[in-house]
Amino acid sequence: MAFRRFAALLVVFTWSISAFAQSGATTARPDISGYWELRFDSFNVPRASLTTAAQGALEMRRSKDQDAIRGCVNVGMPAVMDDRGVLDIRQSPSVVGMVARAPSSTRYIYTDGRKHPDAEELEGTTNGHSIGRWQGEVLVVDTVGFNERGITAIPGGGYRTSRSHLTESYRLAASADQLTVTFTWTDATVFRTPHSYTLRYYKVRSIPEPRVLNCIQNDADRARFLTDRPVPARF
Amino acid sequence: MTIRAIAAGVVASLLFAVPLAHAQEKKAAAPAADMSGLWIVQDPGSGSWAEWFDNVPKPTLQPDIIADNQRIVASETAGNVVNRMPRTAACPVGNLPMMMASSPPLNIVASRDEVLIGSESGRGRFIYTDGRSHPDVKDPSYVPSGFGHSIGHWEGDTLVIDTIGFPPRVCDSRRPVMLVPGGGRAKDTTHLVERFRLAGPDELSVTFTWEDSTVFLAPHTYSYTYKRLAEGIPIENNEEPGAQPQQQYTTEKAQK
Numbered sequence: 001m002a003f004r005r006f007a008a009l010l011v012v013f014t015w016s017i018s019a020f021a022q023s024g025a026t027t028a029r030p031d032i033s034g035y036w037e038l039r040f041d042s043f044n045v046p047r048a049s050l051t052t053a054a055q056g057a058l059e060m061r062r063s064k065d066q067d068a069i070r071g072c073v074n075v076g077m078p079a080v081m082d083d084r085g086v087l088d089i090r091q092s093p094s095v096v097g098m099v100a101r102a103p104s105s106t107r108y109i110y111t112d113g114r115k116h117p118d119a120e121e122l123e124g125t126t127n128g129h130s131i132g133r134w135q136g137e138v139l140v141v142d143t144v145g146f147n148e149r150g151i152t153a154i155p156g157g158g159y160r161t162s163r164s165h166l167t168e169s170y171r172l173a174a175s176a177d178q179l180t181v182t183f184t185w186t187d188a189t190v191f192r193t194p195h196s197y198t199l200r201y202y203k204v205r206s207i208p209e210p211r212v213l214n215c216i217q218n219d220a221d222r223a224r225f226l227t228d229r230p231v232p233a234r235f
Numbered sequence: 236m237t238i239r240a241i242a243a244g245v246v247a248s249l250l251f252a253v254p255l256a257h258a259q260e261k262k263a264a265a266p267a268a269d270m271s272g273l274w275i276v277q278d279p280g281s282g283s284w285a286e287w288f289d290n291v292p293k294p295t296l297q298p299d300i301i302a303d304n305q306r307i308v309a310s311e312t313a314g315n316v317v318n319r320m321p322r323t324a325a326c327p328v329g330n331l332p333m334m335m336a337s338s339p340p341l342n343i344v345a346s347r348d349e350v351l352i353g354s355e356s357g358r359g360r361f362i363y364t365d366g367r368s369h370p371d372v373k374d375p376s377y378v379p380s381g382f383g384h385s386i387g388h389w390e391g392d393t394l395v396i397d398t399i400g401f402p403p404r405v406c407d408s409r410r411p412v413m414l415v416p417g418g419g420r421a422k423d424t425t426h427l428v429e430r431f432r433l434a435g436p437d438e439l440s441v442t443f444t445w446e447d448s449t450v451f452l453a454p455h456t457y458s459y460t461y462k463r464l465a466e467g468i469p470i471e472n473n474e475e476p477g478a479q480p481q482q483q484y485t486t487e488k489a490q491k
Contacts, residue, residue, distance in 0.1 A: 033346045074471065088361075090346035092271035097344030097351045105356040105471050106342065114466050125356065125471040209370070210378040211361050216324045 030137050030172040033091045036179055036201035038084055045197040048157035054190040061159045065151045070226050072215035075102045076126020076150030077143065077160060078183060082199060086207045089179075096132065096139075103215040104150075109141050116144055124162050126150040139170040155183075156197050158190045177203045266345045266364075267392045268433045273469060274461035275340040288336055291416045291457035300450050304418050307410050319408045326406035329381030331398070331427070332415050334359060335441070341461060342469050350387060350394070356469035362387045362396050372400035372423070379423065381405065381413060394431040401425050416443075416457060420450045437463035 050058075068075065075083065085101020098107040109130040116122065116129055124147030132141040143166040152159040164187040171180045179201040186194045216222065278287050296304075334354050335341070344351040348365035351358075362385040369384050370377055377384075377400060384400035403423040404411045413421040421427070425447040434440045439461040446454045 031347070033348060088349070088351075090344045090349055090351050092266070092345050093269050095271050095344055097342075097346075099351065099358055099361075104358070105469075106344075106351065106353045106358050108342070108344070108356070108469065117468060122468070123470070127356070127471070129468065209384075210328075210380050211358075214324050214326065214328050216322060216326075218322070219324050222324075 029134055030139075030176075031091050032089050032096070032139065032170055032172055032179055034089060034179075035204045035207045036087045036089060037204050038082060038199060039202055042200045042202070043155070043197075044199070045155045048154065048185075048190075048195040049192040050158055051188075051190060051192055054158055057159075058157075061152055064148075065153055068150050070217065070223075072103050072217040073150050074104045074126045075100070076104060076152070077107070077128055077146065077166065078154055079151040080104045080107055080127065081181070081183075082155060086204060087201065088207060088211075099211075101213065103213055109139075111139075116142070124148075128164075128166065137171065141168040141170065142166075143168070154185055154195065155199075156195060158185065158187075158195060160185075161187055161189060163187050163189055179203070265347050266350075266394070267389050270343050270345045270350075270394065270431060270433060270439060273340040273342055273464040273467040274439050275464055276336060276338065277460045277462060278338065288333075288414075288416050289418065292455075294415075294417045294419050294445075294455035295452040296418055297450055297452065300418070300420060310409065315409055317409075318406075320406045320411075322406055327379055327381050327402035329359065330405070330413055331360065331382050331401070332413060332421055332443075334382075335443070335459065336416060339470070340464055340467065345394075353469075356471045360385060362394075364388060364394075369397070369399055379403075381421075383421075383427065392432060396427075396429040396431065398427040398429070399425070415445055415450075415455065417455060419445055419455055420447070421445070422447070422450075424449050434460070437465070439463070 067073075079102060080098065080100035081087065083100055083102040087101070088099040090097045090099075094110070094112040096109040096111060098109070100107075105125065105127055107127045107130065109132040111132045111134070113133075114131060116131060122129055122145040124145055126147060126149050128143040129145035130141050130143040132139050134140075144164075146160050146162055146164050146166075148161055152161070154160060164185060167184045167186075169182045172178075173180070180198060181201065182196060182198045184194050184196040185191060337354065339355045339357075342351075342353040342355060342359075348363070350362040350364060351360070352362065353359040360382045364387045366388075367386060369386060372379065372384060379400050379402040381402060383398040385396050385398040387394050387396040389395070401413065401421045401423060405413055415421050415425075425445060427446075428444045430440075430442045432440050440458060441461065442456065442458040444454050444456045445451060
């Protein structure tokens with residue numbers, strides 16, 4: 001009898017402490033750090049409604065993107081988020097860093113409360129300048145300051161320009177093994193209406209080494225392979 | 236009897252349940268200090284890359300390394316200052332000692348399981364703090380980079396990083412092995428320990444200790460101080476298609 005009481009108490013107390021520990025974890029800010037990959041069912045991408053000017057510029061933009069692939073230019077946004085390679089996301093209290101598999105700069109999202117720099121101080125980059133804030137358990141990211149280098153194609157149609165404005169919301173699933181990101185692009189020169197789509201990333205436990213991709217633009221074999229003008233991923 | 240059973244249950248629960256609840260945290264301790272941010276190395280103002288790079292306590296070197304250093308100096312004095320080795324896909328990427336000494340600021344993101352250290356917005360080092368070990372860097376499947384393979388752990392407020400797995404050679408016709416400040420080398424037999432510590436909210440101290448019995452007669456230690464660039468905007472390297480290889484461009488720029 002005493003043993004049964006002891007066992008019951010042990011179970012109840014263990015559960016209580018475990019629940020307490022878990023409640024502490026869930027009230028804290030989610031940690032989206034980890035290795036993430038897109039899978040075949042990761043894409044919820046409707047077609048974008050493009051301006052007439054954008055429709056007319058698509059072929060030229062596609063050609064520029066192909067040149068960027070040939071030239072090993074940093075691919076930039078949004079390609080760093082959808083290149084099908086494992087995405088390494090690292091979150092600190094003040095900044096989130098993202099490293100894609102494709103040739104690209106590290107993407108930084110500042111969560112320390114700073115604002116975007118003044119436009120005249122901001123030199124455009126392929127990833128733009130990103131600031132983020134937590135709204136409950138959702139990380140809302142605002143990005144401006146793009147340039148037009150790299151792969152500019154946007155899933156669903158359209159392309160990135162120096163006037164583009166991107167808003168993202170990152171939501172970690174309760175199980176912490178899925179990360180859902182909704183992207184919304186606005187750019188009056190490209191989109192008739194804001195263009196939104198959602199990607200779902202799955203957590204993976206490890207990442208292939210080496211982590212540094214050696215893209216050699218003058219590699220003869222690579223140049224031969226790319227003779228027939230490469231086509232960026234389409235959605 | 237009942238009270239004794241309750242007491243025993245409570246004690247047993249504390250003994251077993253609390254460690255279980257915190258097992259995940261013990262696996263990878265959270266960073267003791269947030270070193271994330273842009274950090275610029277404090278060059279005393281030599282105005283010369285070579286002088287700055289070697290502005291460290293002099294290591295005691297193996298005789299063949301000393302002779303090789305003399306050969307490099309003679310070659311460069313004779314005008315061989317441009318890297319003429321073609322850059323191929325087999326060339327190792329990165330140069331840890333050069334990146335840590337260079338003026339482009341380090342860009343650090345310190346998460347619990349991994350620390351990113353890049354140069355400006357460029358990708359660079361990955362330091363695993365999740366408790367993993369080094370891979371077998373002598374295995375043929377290991378592909379070395381100039382950043383080596385790094386694992387780290389926290390000792391109080393200090394991040395201690397252990398790095399091995401450097402490439403035996405690099406693609407540089409002037410000096411085919413990575414140089415270490417003071418005249419040493421970083422190669423496949425080299426072991427580096429770094430200690431990162433915040434000396435103040437805006438000051439980062441890094442102490443490097445290099446060990447390699449084929450290079451050094453004794454461990455070679457020196458320190459750098461980095462200052463925080465608050466709200467700095469990292470510059471992106473955008474090499475134009477068709478431009479000369481970045482390594483060569485950088486070298487020539489430094490020589491001018």
